[in-house]
């Protein structure tokens with residue numbers, strides 16, 4: 634059993650991030666919850682659920698692609714909750730479109746949140762993790778970063794970037810007691826996941842591709858993230874775990 638810990642979860646107002654925040658709280662973590670301003674009602678709702686369990690929850694509004702906001706967020710999290718043991722870089726966006734004609738701003742927006750956001754939140758936490766000789770960094774990539782799907786080349790590139798970043802960072806900070814791992818969700822039923830699932834035919838095609846013959850729920854991602862965040866995974870770093878129900882590609 635992991636002793637009482639603190640975690641910061643980005644993009645925690647809904648979907649996979651909310652499930653992770655609730656799941657970590659259920660495992661005894663006090664949780665700093667991040668999202669953007671317009672998700673205030675949802676984020677406060679998740680915080681309320683956590684507080685009802687007796688754990689502490691702190692809502693922090695910041696765009697993870699904005700360095701100044703990220704630094705202020707991390708400072709506030711440490712001031713209110715104490716040192717952050719685990720960070721889950723979950724905030725992400727998906728804007729679909731074919732490469733031919735993809736606006737430069739869309740490429741930049743997806744890379745900025747998914748890849749640069751992961752880098753900046755991690756970088757802001759590293760000094761305190763290094764000073765303590767302890768840290769768990771769990772980055773939410775995607776099976777899309779391994780093979781991808783049409784109209785998601787920029788999303789795939791951003792998630793491949795997260796995986797490459799994580800593998801190298803694991804080598805840089807391993808000697809300091811900090812682990813860095815990635816979880817790659819498959820097709821999960823969330824607001825973002827619905828992009829792939831709205832059409833019933835596409836939905837059953839995705840279900841048929843999994844060994845378990847179903848689409849995932851946000852809760853399916855929690856256990857693997859909690860494992861990487863825990864002391865049970867003290868000697869596990871630089872890894873990338875698919876959480877996709879066993880998608881079998883022909």
Ligand SMILES: NC(=O)c1ccc[n+]([C@@H]2O[C@H](COP(=O)([O-])OP(=O)(O)OC[C@H]3O[C@@H](n4cnc5c(N)ncnc54)[C@H](O)[C@@H]3O)[C@@H](O)[C@H]2O)c1
Pocket residue numbers: 643644645646647648649650667668669672695696697698722723724725726746750773774775776777817818819820821822823824825826827
């Ligand atoms: N749903 C899937 O099928 C799936 C599959 C693979 C990977 N993922 C990844 O899992 C993560 C969570 O996805 P989800 O399906 O829960 O999506 P979602 O859209 O339901 O939730 C994403 C959350 O991130 C927040 N967010 C967006 N931009 C932000 C920013 N700049 N700063 C802070 N927060 C921001 C959103 O407000 C939202 O709360 C993402 O990184 C996504 O790429 C999802």
